[in-house]
Amino acid sequence: MRVVADRDTCIASGMCMLAAPRLFEQDEEDGRVILLTESIEPSDADAVLKAVAHCPSGALSLLGE
Numbered sequence: 001m002r003v004v005a006d007r008d009t010c011i012a013s014g015m016c017m018l019a020a021p022r023l024f025e026q027d028e029e030d031g032r033v034i035l036l037t038e039s040i041e042p043s044d045a046d047a048v049l050k051a052v053a054h055c056p057s058g059a060l061s062l063l064g065e
């Protein structure tokens with residue numbers, strides 16, 4: 001499974017970072033998402049699903065499910 005973050009769509013809510021802090025950070029300047037890794041380990045699957053579900057802007061997408 002891979003995750004993709006569209007920074008143009010991100011509204012800097014920070015929900016993804018709260019749900020999956022090992023996978024997402026917020027840019028210190030504009031607050032938008034920074035993807036730490038595209039490739040999701042099985043142990044992070046639940047966290048990334050939660051992050052995608054809670055993203056208010058639809059900026060996060062999963063590939064290869």
Ligand code: SF4
Pocket residue numbers: 005009010011012013014015016017031032033054055056057058059060
């Ligand atoms: S949850 Fe969505 S809108 Fe919020 S920071 Fe993450 S990618 Fe951006």
